[in-house]
Amino acid sequence: MLPAVRDGLLAAAGASAGGAAFPLYAWGTNTAGAVGNNTAINWATPQQVGALTTWSQISGGAFGGDFALAIKTDGTLWSWGYGANGQLGNGTITNRNSPIQIGALTTWSKISAGTNFGHAIKTDGTLWAWGLNSSGQLGDGTVVNKSSPIQVGALTTWASVTNGQACTLAIKTDGSLWAWGYNGDGELGVGNVASYSSPVQVGARTNWSKVSTSQNHTLAIKTDGTLWAWGRNTYGQLGNGTVVSRSSPIQIGSLTTWAQIFAATNFTGYSLAVKTDGTLWAWGFNNIGQLGSGNTDNRSSPIQIGSLTDWATVTSNSATSLATKTDGTLWAWGNNANLVLGDGTQIDKSSPIQVGALTTWSKVSNGGNAGYAIKTDGTLWSWGINQYGELGLNQGNVLSPVLVGSYASASYSAAHSLGISSTGALYAWGLNTSGECGQNTVLYQYASPTQVGTLTTWSKVSAGNASSFAIKTDGTLWSWGANTTGQLGDGTVVNKSSPIQVGALTNWSKVASAGQATALAIKTDGTLWAWGSGTDGALGDGTVISKSSPVQIGALTTWASITVGSGGSNGFCMAIKTDGTLWGWGSNGGGQLGIGVATARSSPVQVGALTNWATISAGNNFVVATKTDGTLWAWGLGTSGQLGDGTVVTKSSPVQVGALTTWATAYAGGTTAYAIKTDGTLWAWGAGTNGALGDGTTVNKSSPIQIGALTNWKPQITTGAISGQGAAFTL
Numbered sequence: 001m002l003p004a005v006r007d008g009l010l011a012a013a014g015a016s017a018g019g020a021a022f023p024l025y026a027w028g029t030n031t032a033g034a035v036g037n038n039t040a041i042n043w044a045t046p047q048q049v050g051a052l053t054t055w056s057q058i059s060g061g062a063f064g065g066d067f068a069l070a071i072k073t074d075g076t077l078w079s080w081g082y083g084a085n086g087q088l089g090n091g092t093i094t095n096r097n098s099p100i101q102i103g104a105l106t107t108w109s110k111i112s113a114g115t116n117f118g119h120a121i122k123t124d125g126t127l128w129a130w131g132l133n134s135s136g137q138l139g140d141g142t143v144v145n146k147s148s149p150i151q152v153g154a155l156t157t158w159a160s161v162t163n164g165q166a167c168t169l170a171i172k173t174d175g176s177l178w179a180w181g182y183n184g185d186g187e188l189g190v191g192n193v194a195s196y197s198s199p200v201q202v203g204a205r206t207n208w209s210k211v212s213t214s215q216n217h218t219l220a221i222k223t224d225g226t227l228w229a230w231g232r233n234t235y236g237q238l239g240n241g242t243v244v245s246r247s248s249p250i251q252i253g254s255l256t257t258w259a260q261i262f263a264a265t266n267f268t269g270y271s272l273a274v275k276t277d278g279t280l281w282a283w284g285f286n287n288i289g290q291l292g293s294g295n296t297d298n299r300s301s302p303i304q305i306g307s308l309t310d311w312a313t314v315t316s317n318s319a320t321s322l323a324t325k326t327d328g329t330l331w332a333w334g335n336n337a338n339l340v341l342g343d344g345t346q347i348d349k350s351s352p353i354q355v356g357a358l359t360t361w362s363k364v365s366n367g368g369n370a371g372y373a374i375k376t377d378g379t380l381w382s383w384g385i386n387q388y389g390e391l392g393l394n395q396g397n398v399l400s401p402v403l404v405g406s407y408a409s410a411s412y413s414a415a416h417s418l419g420i421s422s423t424g425a426l427y428a429w430g431l432n433t434s435g436e437c438g439q440n441t442v443l444y445q446y447a448s449p450t451q452v453g454t455l456t457t458w459s460k461v462s463a464g465n466a467s468s469f470a471i472k473t474d475g476t477l478w479s480w481g482a483n484t485t486g487q488l489g490d491g492t493v494v495n496k497s498s499p500i501q502v503g504a505l506t507n508w509s510k511v512a513s514a515g516q517a518t519a520l521a522i523k524t525d526g527t528l529w530a531w532g533s534g535t536d537g538a539l540g541d542g543t544v545i546s547k548s549s550p551v552q553i554g555a556l557t558t559w560a561s562i563t564v565g566s567g568g569s570n571g572f573c574m575a576i577k578t579d580g581t582l583w584g585w586g587s588n589g590g591g592q593l594g595i596g597v598a599t600a601r602s603s604p605v606q607v608g609a610l611t612n613w614a615t616i617s618a619g620n621n622f623v624v625a626t627k628t629d630g631t632l633w634a635w636g637l638g639t640s641g642q643l644g645d646g647t648v649v650t651k652s653s654p655v656q657v658g659a660l661t662t663w664a665t666a667y668a669g670g671t672t673a674y675a676i677k678t679d680g681t682l683w684a685w686g687a688g689t690n691g692a693l694g695d696g697t698t699v700n701k702s703s704p705i706q707i708g709a710l711t712n713w714k715p716q717i718t719t720g721a722i723s724g725q726g727a728a729f730t731l
Contacts, residue, residue: 055374058363059113061087062163062214062317066387069113069120070099075106077120082387085116086147087131093147102149114163115215119170120149125156127170135166136197137181143197153199164213165265170199175206175223185216186247187231193247203249215265220249225256225276236300237269237284243300252302264290264316272316273302278309278326289350290319290334296350305352315364322371323352328359330373339397340371340384357454413463413513418470419449424456426470434466435497436481442497452499464513465566470499475506477521485517486548487532493548502550512562518571518586520564521550526557528575536587537602538571544602553604565618565668567592567637574618575604580611580628590621591652592636598652607654619668624675625654630661632675640671641702642686648702657704675704680711 057071067081067088078099079088086093089102110121117131117138128149129138136143139152161170167181167188178199179188186193189202202208211220217231217238228249229238236243239252260274270284270291281302282291289296292305314323319335331352332341339346342355363374373381385397411418416430416437427449428437435442438452460471466482478499479488486493489502502508510522517533529550530539537544540553558578565572565586572586572593583604584593591598594607612628622636622643633654634643641648644657657663666675671687683704684693693699694707 057111058374059111059118060317060371061113061118062115062165067113067116068382069111069118071108071111071120075108075123077102077105077108077111079118082116085132086145087113087116087118089118089130089147089149091148110160112161112163112168114168115165117163119152119161119163119168121158121161125158125173127152127155127158127161129168132166133197135182135195137163137166137168139168139180139197139199141198160211162212164218164263165215167213169202169211169213169218169220171208171211175208177202177205177208177211177220179218183247185232186245187213187216187218189218189220189230189247189249191248210261212261212263214263214269217263217265217269217271219261219263219271219273221258221261225258227252227255227258227261227273229271232269235268235270235285235298237263237271239271239283239300239302241301260314262315264319264321270316270319271302272314272321272323274311274314278311280305280308280311280314280323282321288319288335288348290316290321292321292333292350292352294351313364320371321352322364322373324361324364328361328376330355330358330361330364332371338385342371342383358456411461411463413465416463416466416468418461418463418468420458420461420470424458424473426452426455426458426461428452428468431466434482434495436463436466436468438468438480438497438499440498460511462511462513462519464519464564465517467513467517467519468499469511469513469519471508471511475508475524477502477505477508477511479519482517483548485533485546487513487517487519489519489531489548489550491549510562512564518564518573520562520573520575522559522562526559526578528553528556528559528562530573533571534602536572536600538573538586540573540585540602540604542603561616563616563618563623563668565592565620565623566670567621572618574607574616574623576613576616580613582607582610582613582616582625584623587621590637590650592618592621592623594623594635594652594654596653615665617666617668619673620670622668622671622673624657624666624668624673626663626666626675630663630678632657632660632663632666634673637671640687641700642668642671642673644673644685644702644704646703681709682707 054073055070056073059069061067067079070078078101080096080099083095084093088096090100107122108120109123112119114137119127119129121127129140129152130146130149133143133145138146140150157173159171159173161168169179171177179190179202180196180199183193183195190200207223209221209223220228228251230246230249233243233245238246240250257276258273259276262272264270264272268285273281281304282293283299283302286296286298291299293303310326312324312326318338320338320340321334323331332355333349333352336346336348341349343353360375361373362376371383416428419427429446429449431445432443437446437450439450457473458470459473462469467487468481470478478501480496480499483493483495488496490500507524508521509524513519518538519532521529529552531547531550534544534546539547541551559575560578561576563574567587567590572584572588574584576582583606585601585604588598588600593601595605614626614628616625624634626632634657635651635654638650639648643651643655645655662678664676664678666673672684672693673686674684676682683706685701685704688697688699688701693701695705
């Protein structure tokens with residue numbers, strides 16, 4: 001179920017089949033960063049939080065190029081960061097701090113980002129270029145910049161492309177190697193130092209397999225596994241045991257076991273490579289440990305880095321090196337002035353250090369001052385300096401990898417949000433004055449998703465008012481944040497800024513919290529439990545006494561779903577049993593319990609006698625619900641039109657919203673309501689303050705209005721937490 005919030009909504013769009021990932025959207029009040037799109041601006045229309053888990057390739061701008069290119073699994077091309085030379089390819093010279101699509105084509109296959117220019121190959125084998133062209137590096141026969149992709153020639157036989165600082169090399173499907181752009185150090189490999197603005201062939205051989213070029217030198221591997229190099233060699237970066245530059249390819253040793261290469265530079269030059277046996281090698285300039293050899297000695301021949309045989313990929317930029325191992329771990333070494341080592345420090349490292357503890361890293365790339373990585377789940381991550389938005393995040397510098405991705409489930413409160421990625425990692429963003437973001441701090445706010453610990457075993461979340469709750473895959477229950485009335489359930493009234501376990505049981509199934517200080521949970525045995533503030537009887541245990549540990553409500557084992565709303569001096573609760581009956585308790589000043597009177601109740605009381613209630617969601621003194629027949633109902637406070645019946649009149653008993661029987665599920669925010677129909681359309685009504693309705697206005701509506709024209713809004717299909725301030729849902 002989508003999480004309704006006090007002044008906005010989180011939603012997921014997409015089809016429900018096949019376990020696919022879906023984008024996350026939010027809108028409304030955002031002064032604390034609760035929308036999660038790295039701004040503090042209120043939004044009157046849906047804004048995507050992060051991106052899909054469909055990133056396929058990533059290339060950071062080489063050697064000071066503060067931008068990035070990426071391709072998704074659907075074949076679309078994206079860019080972000082510094083754009084003054086047209087390198088973003090979107091027809092402008094404007095910087096962008098989040099990914100933007102380049103055109104509408106879905107046929108992009110391979111990419112390479114140079115210093116302020118880019119190249120890409122389509123699935124039809126055509127080659128395209130854009131951005132800075134002062135040295136003819138685009139290959140179109142001119143030295144004129146291009147802000148949109150232009151085709152390089154008319155051939156359809158391009159297989160791979162790599163960009164340096166101002167030059168480009170590419171291999172065709174016949175194995176021939178071609179080069180163009182700046183050639184002052186012989187980096188094109190054509191036997192001279194003249195620059196070219198159109199492709200020229202490097203020798204006559206047709207057995208080239210891989211190529212990598214930098215600011216001043218180039219490496220290549222042939223199909224027989226031999227290693228070749230050319231260009232500047234002042235520091236031994238060619239690896240042939242000399243410091244003599246070459247303008248034509250020369251073989252490095254006689255081995256035939258080279259698998260991966262990367263030509264790097266920091267206005268000097270060095271090289272990295274991986275062999276077929278998984279060993280890692282480096283040579284060239286080494287003033288700050290960029291070779292990873294544990295010292296700062298230059299090397300003119302390849303030396304092995306350590307003795308491990310499980311290296312998979314390697315990349316480098318601005319004297320910082322990144323690599324992945326076959327076990328999916330991420331490693332870094334070298335210059336850390338640009339924060340790209342991702343270890344939370346700014347200290348250089350002369351030997352590889354592991355970045356975090358995750359084993360799900362798949363692909364890595366370096367930008368001028370940024371690190372980029374794609375995980376096996378298709379999520380995109382970035383870190384480093386963010387001067388031009390090159391991290392794809394509208395925020396400052398980042399010391400450790402930050403998700404630019406999407407979530408498998410999420411929950412949204414009035415001012416902070418929780419999300420679980422498809423890999424089971426937990427993230428939080430928004431207001432954090434009570435530690436509700438779980439970062440072991442009370443830093444005022446987090447404007448973008450930040451991981452809570454390193455565990456990947458989180459299953460369900462619920463964001464309350466300055467408190468957070470989560471259930472793990474092992475059935476344990478955890479909480480953190482504000483605890484003034486014992487709402488964390490740990491037996492104390494002390495705030496916690498990191499997750500703490502609630503008891504030792506492993507049979508928790510659902511958890512819900514609200515805008516005030518009460519929490520509810522259901523166990524796998526169908527029993528119902530509550531803790532926190534008992535004012536107005538919100539705990540449902542027949543008292544008005546607060547409890548700092550879970551207490552069982554009655555003895556029944558037939559509770560199916562729960563929701564907690566705000567209002568009165570504390571709050572109120574609603575629940576549906578397995579027999580389809582509806583129950584409520586707690587504060588009732590607006591008639592929100594739906595029992596025909598406005599009197600608070602301290603124990604569950606049945607709402608009518610019907611047994612066909614399907615979904616329930618409580619907001620601020622009002623409730624929306626659907627029945628199994630597809631009808632939509634509401635009751636409680638109606639002064640902002642939140643009951644959706646065309647009036648602003650409060651109702652103490654359920655009233656039907658229209659006559660349609662096509663409602664799938666409904667959600668109550670603070671004073672705004674949302675619903676999804678069986679046709680996948682999304683609807684809203686009630687208070688429009690701060691754009692909470694998502695219709696582009698701030699005007700109240702007393703009847704449902706459709707939000708946009710999409711028909712792929714996706715209701716929850718798993719048993720997640722249901723709360724008036726937030727709810728878990730499946731993307």
